[in-house]
Amino acid sequence: MYQRILVANRGEIALRIIRACKELGVETVAIFSEGDRGARYLDLADEAYCVGPAKASDSYLKIANVISAAEVGNVQAIHPGYGFLAENAHFNEICRSCKIDFIGPSPEAMARLGDKNAARELARETNVPVVPGSDGIISTEEEALRFAHDVGFPVLIKAVAGGGGRGMRVASNDLALKSALQQARAEAEAAFGNGDVYLEKYIEHPRHVEVQVLADNHGNVVHLWERDCSVQRRHQKLIEESPSTSISPETRSAMCDAARRLIQTANYTNAATVEFIVDKTGNFYFIEVNARIQVEHPVTEMVTGIDLIKSQIRVAAGERLPWSQTDIPQRGAAIECRINAENPRRNFQPSPGKIEQLIAPGGFGVRFDSHAHSGYVVPPYYDSMIGKLIVHQATRADAIAAMQRALSELHVAGIETTVPIHQEILSHSAFVEGRIDTTFVERTLLAE
Numbered sequence: 206m207y208q209r210i211l212v213a214n215r216g217e218i219a220l221r222i223i224r225a226c227k228e229l230g231v232e233t234v235a236i237f238s239e240g241d242r243g244a245r246y247l248d249l250a251d252e253a254y255c256v257g258p259a260k261a262s263d264s265y266l267k268i269a270n271v272i273s274a275a276e277v278g279n280v281q282a283i284h285p286g287y288g289f290l291a292e293n294a295h296f297n298e299i300c301r302s303c304k305i306d307f308i309g310p311s312p313e314a315m316a317r318l319g320d321k322n323a324a325r326e327l328a329r330e331t332n333v334p335v336v337p338g339s340d341g342i343i344s345t346e347e348e349a350l351r352f353a354h355d356v357g358f359p360v361l362i363k364a365v366a367g368g369g370g371r372g373m374r375v376a377s378n379d380l381a382l383k384s385a386l387q388q389a390r391a392e393a394e395a396a397f398g399n400g401d402v403y404l405e406k407y408i409e410h411p412r413h414v415e416v417q418v419l420a421d422n423h424g425n426v427v428h429l430w431e432r433d434c435s436v437q438r439r440h441q442k443l444i445e446e447s448p449s450t451s452i453s454p455e456t457r458s459a460m461c462d463a464a465r466r467l468i469q470t471a472n473y474t475n476a477a478t479v480e481f482i483v484d485k486t487g488n489f490y491f492i493e494v495n496a497r498i499q500v501e502h503p504v505t506e507m508v509t510g511i512d513l514i515k516s517q518i519r520v521a522a523g524e525r526l527p528w529s530q531t532d533i534p535q536r537g538a539a540i541e542c543r544i545n546a547e548n549p550r551r552n553f554q555p556s557p558g559k560i561e562q563l564i565a566p567g568g569f570g571v572r573f574d575s576h577a578h579s580g581y582v583v584p585p586y587y588d589s590m591i592g593k594l595i596v597h598q599a600t601r602a603d604a605i606a607a608m609q610r611a612l613s614e615l616h617v618a619g620i621e622t623t624v625p626i627h628q629e630i631l632s633h634s635a636f637v638e639g640r641i642d643t644t645f646v647e648r649t650l651l652a653e
C-alpha cells in the first residue's frame with residue numbers, strides 16, 4: 206500500500222478521498238487554490254500546498270503546479286477525483302513519466318475510452334449496442350444534413366471532448382441543425398479546447414442508466430450494478446438511484462454484462478462508468494464511458510457495501526479485487542440528491558457566499574458527503590455542488606420517505622440551495638411511481 210497520496214481536487218470529493226486514505230492508514234497531501242485557502246477540510250490532510258490563484262486554469266488545472274506539489278509532498282500516487290484533471294490523458298502520462306501512480310486507468314486505456322467517438326467504435330466492435338450516430342467527426346453542414354436525413358430528426362450534436370452536459374445541442378430540422386452545429390462547435394472549443402463534434406440520433410423520452418465497473422491489474426473485471434440518473438436538468442444529473450426502476454431483470458443483466466465486456470476489451474483498469482440511454486421500449490444504447498470516479502458513486506457503495514474510493518486506491522497499488530462477480534450484491538435501494546448552491550426559483554442561478562448556518566441530517570441509512578459547514582464561504586469560482594445527500598433503505602418507497610425526512614432536516618441558511626426542487630421531485634407522483642425520463646424535470650416542474 207502507498208504511504209502518501211496527493212489529492213488533486215477540491216471540495217467534497219477531496220474530503221471523500223482524504224477520509225478513505227485515513228481509513229487505509231495512508232497519509233495525504235492536499236492542494237488548494239487561493240479561492241479555497243483556509244477551507245476546513247484541508248486541515249484533515251497531513252499537508253496542504255497552494256497551487257495558484259482561484260481560477261481553475263491557473264491552479265487545479267495547472268499540471269506543472271500539481272506535479273510540483275506532488276514532488277514537494279513526496280507522494281507515490283495521485284488521486285484526481287472527478288472533473289479537473291481526472292480525464293486528462295496528458296496529465297496521466299506526465300504522472301507516469303514522473304514515476305507517480307495515477308489512481309485511474311493507464312493513459313492508453315483512458316485515451317481509448319475517453320474520446321467519445323473512439324469509445325463508440327470500440328463498443329461497436331465489442332457488440333455493445335450503440336446509439337445510431339455519424340461515423341466519426343462531422344466537419345461540414347452537408348455531412349450533418351445527410352446524417353439527419355438518414356436517421357431522421359431529432360438529432361443530437363455532441364462534442365467529442367464533451368462532459369457535464371456541455372457542448373450538446375438538439376436539432377429538429379435543417380435550419381436548426383445548421384445553426385446548432387456552429388453553436389456546438391464554438392461552445393466545445395471554448396469549454397474543452399476541442400471543437401470537434403459528432404451526431405447521434407436523439408432518443409426520445411430517454412432514461413439514463415449507467416453501470417459501475419471495477420477492474421484490477423490482474424485481469425479481473427466486475428460490475429457493481431446500475432445507477433439510474435434520469436432526473437436531469439439541461440443534461441446534468443440532479444438525483445441518482447440504484448436499482449433503476451426502468452429496466453427489467455433481463456435488461457439489467459444484459460447491460461451490466463455489456464459494460465463489463467467493454468471495460469475488459471479496452472484493457473482498462475480501476476473504476477469506470479459505462480453510460481447508456483434506455484428508450485421507451487427498453488432497448489439500451491451505449492453513450493459514453495467516464496474514465497474516473499463519478500459524483501454519484503455513493504449510491505453504488507450503499508447497495509453493494511463496497512467502498513469505491515478505497516477500491517480505486519487498492520487496485521492502483523496493485524492489489525487484486527477481493528470478490529468475484531457473484532459476491533457483489535445489490536441490496537435495498539439508495540438515492541442521492543445533489544445539493545447545489547443555486548437558486549432553483551431563479552433559473553438555477555449560482556448562489557455563492559457565506560453559509561450562516563448548516564445543520565446536517567442524520568439517522569438510520571442517511572449519509573451526507575459535504576465539505577461545507579456553518580461559516581463556510583462557497584467560492585464563486587467552481588462547480589456549485591456543496592454536498593450530496595444519500596439514503597439507503599430496504600425498499601425504494603422507504604428510501605423516498607427517508608430522503609424527504611432528511612431533506613426537511615437539512616438546514617442551510619445564508620445561501621440558496623437546490624433542496625426545494627428535490628423536495629418537489631420526491632413528492633411528485635411520476636417520480637414516486639418511477640415513470641420519468643430525462644425531460645421530466647424541465648417538462649413538469651420548470652415549464653413556464
Ligand code: ADP
Nearest residue numbers: 287288289366367368369370498499500501588
Ligand atoms: P458525473 O456523472 O460524475 O456527475 P459529470 O459529467 O456531471 O459526471 O461531471 C462531474 C464533474 O466533472 C462536474 O463537476 C463537471 O462539471 C465536471 N466535468 C465533467 N467533464 C468535464 C470536462 N470535460 N472538463 C471539465 N470538467 C468536467
Ligand code: ADP
Nearest residue numbers: 367368369370371405406407408411413440643
Ligand atoms: P456528458 O459527457 O456531458 O455527460 P453524455 O453523452 O453522457 O454527455 O450525455 C449527457 C446526457 O445527455 C445524458 O445523460 C442524456 O440525458 C442525454 N443524452 C445523451 N445522448 C443522448 C441521445 N442520443 N438521445 C437522447 N438523450 C441523450
Ligand code: MG
Nearest residue numbers: 369480493495
Ligand atoms: Mg455522461
